[in-house]
Amino acid sequence: MEKTNNSSVSRRQFLGAAATLVSGSVLASSPVFGAPAIIKNLLGPNSLINGVQIGVITYSFREMPDQSAEAILQYVLETGISAIELMGDPAEIYAGKPKSTVDMRSVFPLMRKRNEKQELTDEEKKKLEDAEAQMKSYNQEVAKWRQSASxxxxxELGKIYKKAGVKIYGFKPNAFGRNNSDAEIEFGMRAAKALGANQVTLEHPANDEHTLKLGNIAQKVGVKVGYHGHEQQTYTFWDTALAQSPANALNLDFGHFVAAGNPNPLDIIKQKHDRIVSMHIKDRQTPAHGKGNVVWGQGDTPIADALKLIRDNKYKFPATIELEYKVPEGSTPVAEVKKCLEYCKNALS
Incomplete structure (x- = not known):
């Protein structure tokens, strides 16, 4: 596809390509019309494997230069994945949100280090503090935009993704924090519904009053709230939020759960399956082995067993690929996500 000067796919090109993808005329002139398997591939990706929906989170493509909604869709299509947990910026910028000057690609690793209680250097602390100060000012500008955004x-974006064969099942905007107004929270949840998602996701706020508020607003809007965790996840981590509202749920991170040292990690899926709305999958090591994020199959996370558990028990929540290990030299995030999908296919075959 032709690119514009700002490295984003042209809106006209994007809309035209999406329309062509689902056009009946493409198939009508094709000599393979009538061959179901081939037609299925022509119509788009399919990562529903033996009843298990494999998805991907936008964060997996964070190192790619173009972070527009149009580019994200192209990355997902290249991987062959048919479902996504879409983070906020691509969709909100598509809808007209002011753009931030903060390079989140350089900030995300620092935030992850802090979340995982790793020590930051003085230079990293300063960089993170400066970025967060800029983000605070920017968030005030965004809050004003959200008051009148349609x-x-x-x-429109949800329909484009759907026509291309990609279901948006989760939405993760920066709209659900304790500093966000009730109006912003409701805006983010209504935006999720407009995109076609049945859930919003966010980091667990570690505040009972706030999870109660989020659950109540989610019930009103008609979506679920999936609370994500890192190494603070335990078997009882979500219990208060779950008791507060039927709309509160788990966005379980299975890799972080293993790195936290929880015993018998498959049991969290068995125990909480009816309240899990989505589950992040990655391969991490146990504390005894260093807690590393590693290439799938080299760590201690029983990804294959977890996927089989979902398949065999017909659990309905998607398993979301989250690429966190270092992309090998000469490869790309898109290529590595494809490898992760192949791992899932092999596990479920």
Missing amino acids: MSKFE
Whole structure:
């Protein structure tokens, strides 16, 4: 596809390509019309494997230069994945949100280090503090934009993804924090519905009053709230939030759960399956082995067993690929996500 000067796919090109992808005329002139398997591939990706929906989170493509909604869709299509947990910026910028000057690609690793209680250097601390100060000012500008933003552009984007064969099942905007107003929270949840998602996801706020508020607003809007965790996850981590509202749920991170040292990690899926709305999968080591994020199959996370558990028990939540290990030299995030999908296919075959 032709690129514009700002490295984003041209809106006109994008809309045209999406329409062509689902056009009946493409198939009508094709000599393979009538061959179901081939037609299925022509119509788009399919990562529903033996009843298990494999998805991907936008964060997996964080090292790619173009972070627009249009580019994200192209990355997902290249991987062959048919479902996504979409983070906030691509969709909100598509809908007209002011753009931030903060390079989140350089900030994300520092935030992850802090979340995992790793020591930051003085230079890293300063960089993170400066970025967060800029983000605070920017968030005030965004809050003002959200007061009058229309849902129509979110609906448009959801339809484009759907027509291309990619279901948006989760939405993760920066709208659900304790500093966000009730109006912003409701905006983020309504945007999720407009995109076609049945859930919003966020880091667990570690505040009972706030999870109660989020659950109540989610119930009103008609979506679920999936709370994500890192190494603070335990078997009882979500219990208060789950008791507060039927809309509160788990966005379980299975890799972090293993790195936290929890015994018998498959049991969290068995125990909480009816309240899990989505599950992140990655391969991490146990504390005894260093807690590393590693290439799938080299760590201690029983990814294959977890996927089989979902398949055999017909659990309905998607398993979301989250690429966190270092991309090998000469490869790309898109290529590595494809390898992760192949791992899932092999596990479920």
